[in-house]
Amino acid sequence: MVLLVMRRLVTARVVIAEGAPVAKHPKTSAELEDMILQKLLIGGAYVSVRRDPIFGWQATVVTAPKHAKGIQERADTIAAELRKKFTLKA
Numbered sequence: 001m002v003l004l005v006m007r008r009l010v011t012a013r014v015v016i017a018e019g020a021p022v023a024k025h026p027k028t029s030a031e032l033e034d035m036i037l038q039k040l041l042i043g044g045a046y047v048s049v050r051r052d053p054i055f056g057w058q059a060t061v062v063t064a065p066k067h068a069k070g071i072q073e074r075a076d077t078i079a080a081e082l083r084k085k086f087t088l089k090a
Contacts, residue, residue: 022085024084024087025086026087026089026090029048029088029089032057032059032086033047035078035082036059040061040074040075040078042063042071045061045063045067046062046063047075048060048061049079051088056087056088057079057087057088059075059076059078059079060075
C-alpha cells in the first residue's frame with residue numbers, strides 16, 4: 001500500500017515537472033534574424049522579424065522570386081522552433 005502511494009506521488013511530481021512552462025529568453029529582432037539566416041544556410045536573402053499578434057513574432061524572407069516560396073517555408077519552420085525558446089524583446 002505504501003509503495004503504491006509513493007509511486008503516485010513520484011508520478012505526480014514528474015507530470016507537474018513536465019507540464020511546467022519553460023521560460024523563454026527575450027531576443028532582439030536582429031538576433032532572431034541572424035539565427036534564422038544561419039539556419040537557412042543560403043546567401044542573397046534578407047530576413048526581417050516583426051511582432052505578430054497570434055504567434056508573438058513572425059519572420060519574413062526577401063529573396064529572388066524563383067526561390068521565395070521555398071525559402072519562406074523553411075524560415076517559417078525555423079521560426080516555429082525558435083519561438084519555443086525565444087520571445088521578441090520589447
